[in-house]
Amino acid sequence: MSASLLLQTLVLGVLLGGLYALLAAGLTLYFGVMRVVMIAHSAFLILAAYLAWFFHRETGLDPLLSLVVTVPLFFVVGYLLQRGLISRLRPATLTMMSVLLTFAIALTIEGLLGFFFTGTQRRINLGYSGSSVEVFGAHIAVVKLIAFALAAAALVALFALLKLTRFGQALRATIQHPEAARLLGVNTDRIAGFGFGLGLATAAIGGTALALDSTIYPSLHWHWIGPLMAIIVVGGLGSIPGAAIAALLLGVGQSLLQIPMGTTWAQTVFYIALFATLLVRPQGFFGGRLAQRF
C-alpha cells in the first residue's frame, strides 16, 4: 500500500467519521433525555437527503440552501414527536416500546419515500461534484470536504450550545439527573422535547451533507442505523464526546479495512466492535454508567 493511498484512506476515514460523529451525537441526545433509542434517526437522515435532492431538482439552487428549511422543520418535528408520541408511552415499558414506535416511524418514512420518489437511486450533480483537491498526493473530493465541514461545524455548534448556554445547562442537567433538574425548576418535559428537536436537526444537516456526495434510495437508512447504533454503544450510551471519538475511530477503521477487504466486509468492523464492547465492557469505552442498565 503506497503512502499516498494510506493517507487518502485516512483522510476519507476522518471525513466519514465526522458525519458519523454528528449523527451519533443526535442519537445520543435522544438517549440522554428520554432513554430512547431512536431507530428512525437514519430514516430522517435519508428524508433530509431526499429533501435536499428534491429542492435542488425543483429550484436548481445549491442543495446546501435547503438547510434553511429542513433544520427548523426537523427541529419542530422532533419536538412534536417527543411531546406528542414518545411521552405518551408508559414509563414502565418506555425503552422497548419507544424502539418499536421509532421503528414504525422509520418504516413509514421509507414507505412514503418509495411511494413519492420511487425506489430509483438518486444523485445530485453539481458543478463542483467532480472536482477534488490534492493533498500530498491524496485526492479528496471537494463535496466530501464540504460535507465534513458542515458536519464539523454543526457538531461544534451543538457542543457550544450544550456547554455555554443556559438551555444547554438545563439539557445536560436533564440528561444527568432528571429528578434533580426538576427540583431546580427545569421544565424537563419541555427540555426533553427540545433535545429531540436538536437531535433531529442533526439528521437534517447530516442528510444534506450525505446528499452532496452519495447516491440515495429509500432503504438506504438501514445501512446507516446499524453503524450508528454500534457507535453509540461503543462510545457509551449517553456520552456525546464518547460517541464522537468512537465515530472517528470506527470511520477510519472502516476506511482502512476497505482496501484489503472490500466495502461490504469492511462494514462488519462496526458490528465486531459492538459485540466486542458488549463482551468486554458493556458500559462502553468512553461513556457514562447509564449504558449497562439500558
Next chain:
Amino acid sequence: MPSASDTTTGAAPAGAAPGGATERRSRFDTTLLGGKIALLVVVGALVLVFPQMAADPFILSVGVVIASYAALAVSWNFVGGFTGYISLGHAAYSGLGGYATALFITRADLNPWVALIGGGLLVAVLAVPIGIASLRVRGASFVIVSIALVLILLLVAQSWASLTGGAQGLRVPRPFGEDVLRPEQHERFFYIHVAFVVVALALWWAIDRSRFGMGLKAIREDEDKAQALGVPTGGYKLTVFVISAFFTAVAGGLYALWFGYLDPIFQFSILIGSYMVLMSLLGGLRSLMGPVLGAVVVGYSLEFFKVHYGDSQFHLVALGLLLALVVLFMPDGILPAVGALVDRLRPEKRTSIREMTAEDLLEHNRRLDGGTGTPEGTATPAGSGPGATDAERDLATVPPREEQR
C-alpha cells in the same frame, strides 16, 4: 358493589353471600371454560379442513404462508412474551435456519428432515455466545444488538457467495420429490407447519406454568428484583433465548423447504423480524394464543396488500402505521383486551377488591391484631379519593430511572 351491602346488612348474610358469589363465579368460569374449549375445537377443526376447503392452490399457499408466520411468531414469543426482551432481529435465526437446512441437504447430502433439525440445533449452539453477549445488556442495547445481528448476517450472506449463492440465491431441493404436485406440496406443508405450531405452543404452555416460567415472568416485570429474590436471571434468559432461536430456526428451515429458494435480502430482513414482533404484540405477548391470532391477522393483511397493491412501497407505510397504533393504543394486544371485557361480565367482580380495601382491610387487620381496635393497617385512608390511590400506585409501578448513588 356487592361487598358494601354485605357489610351493612349484618354478619349472617355476609357469611352467606360470599358462598353464593363463589358458586356464581365458578359457574361463570365453567361456562367460560366450556366456551373456550368449544372455540378451540371449532377453530382446530376449521384449521384441519382448511386444505380441503381452499378453493384453489393460491388460497392454500396463502394458508401455508400464514401458518409459517404463526410458527415464527410463536417461536419469537418464547423470548418476547416471557422475558419482555423485544428482539427485532429474529430474522437472523430464521434465515440461518433456512440456509443451514439448505446447505446440509445440498452439501452434506443429509435427509431433509434431519437437515431441518440439524439446522435448528446448529443455530441453537450459535445462539449461546450471541445470547451471552446481548443479554448482558438490557432494553435498548439488546434491541440494538438484535438489529445489528440481522444486518451483519445480511452482509455475510451477500458477500460469501461461494457458500450462500450470494445475490443469485440458493435453490433448496424439495423434500417430497418432484412427482408430488404443487397443491399436494402445499397441503403437506400446511399440516407440517400446523403441527410445528402445536408443539411450540405446548412447550410455551408448559413453561408458562412452571417455576422456570415464573422466574422468566419476574424478569420481565423487574429483573433486578427477580435476581434479588434468587432467580438466576442470566441462566434463565439464556435458556429461553436458545429455545427461541432453535424454534425460529426450524420455522425458517421449514419455510426454506416449502418455498425452495433463499435470497439473502428476504431471509435476513429487518422486516421479517418486525413482522414477528407486530404479530405477537397485536395478538398479545403474554398470552398463549396471542401470536397465532396476530399472525393470522397480520399475515392475511400482508397477503391482501400484496395482491391488491402489488410491490408498491405502500405496504411499508401500512405496516409502520399499524405497528405505531398498536404500540400507542394497544400495547397489551387483542387477547388481553378481550379477557378484560370478559372479566367485566363476571358476576363477582375481582376488580372490586381495590374499592373495598379501605373498610375491609381495617376489619381484617383488627381481627389480626386481636381486636385492639386501632385503625392500624395498610388501607388507603378512607378520605383519600381514587386520585390519591392512583398516584400512589403510579409511584409504585414506575421503576426509578437510575439507581441512586
Next chain:
Amino acid sequence: MTSTAPVGGATATATTEPSLETRGLTKSFGGVRAVDGADVTFHRGKINALIGPNGSGKTTFFNCVTGMIKPDSGKVTLGGNDITGKPPHRIAAAGIGRSFQLCRIFPRLTVLENMLVGVRSPSVLHRMGGARNGDDIAKARELLRRVGIDHLESSEARDISYGQQKLLELAGVLMVDPDTIMLDEPAGGVNPALIGRIGTLVRELNAEGRTFVIVEHNMDMVMSLSDHVVVFDRGRPIAEGPPSVVQNDPRVLEAYLGV
C-alpha cells in the same frame, strides 16, 4: 434450603457474633467515591440500622453488599463466607434478602405469583415442575396472612395500594427464607399506622432469629427499633453503637447538620 431456621436458641447465644461484615469496601463512580473503604460490622440476631445524610453512600453500600453493584475493592463476608462481587441471586441463596427503595414488586403478576417467584429451585427438574405447587402456595398464603394481605392474593400487584405493595415486598423476601434481611427505607412514603405495623413485623421476625439491616431516614423508627446503629458519612462509617449513644455523638450531629 440448607441455611434456614436460626430459630429460638440462636438469638440467645449469638448476641455479639458478627453476621455481615465489610472490610475496605470501595466503589467509585467517575471519580466520586460513593463508598470509601468502609469497614462495617452488622451483628447476628440484632436489628442493625444504617443511617446517614443524603448522598452519604448508604444505598451504594447496600447495593455492593447485595451484589447489585460490583465493588471496586474490599471484601464482604456473610458469617465468615466471602460473598464479595457475587451475583445477586447467589447472595440471595447465601441467605440475604433485601427490599428496594421505592418498593419494587412485579406489577403484572398477581399477589400470589409475586410470592411464588421467591421459591428456590435446586435442580433443573424442579424448575420444570409446576409453579403452583401446593406446599409453596400454602407457605405463600401463610406469609401473606402474616403481613395481612392474604385476601388480595388473586389481585394483580399493580392494583393494590402502595402500603399493601410494601407489605407484599416484605412477604416476598420472607418467601426466600433469608437469615439476614436488608430493608432499604421501609418507612419511606407510607403512613404512620403502617410504619407501626412494619416495625411490629420486624420485631417479631427478629425474635425468631432473623438479622436485620435497615437503611432508614425516619429517626423515630430507627431509634425505637434498632439495637445497633451505624452512621455513614462520605462513604464510610463515622460512628456506631446503641441508638442512645449514637444519638448524642458530636460527629453524628456534625454530619447531619453540616456544622
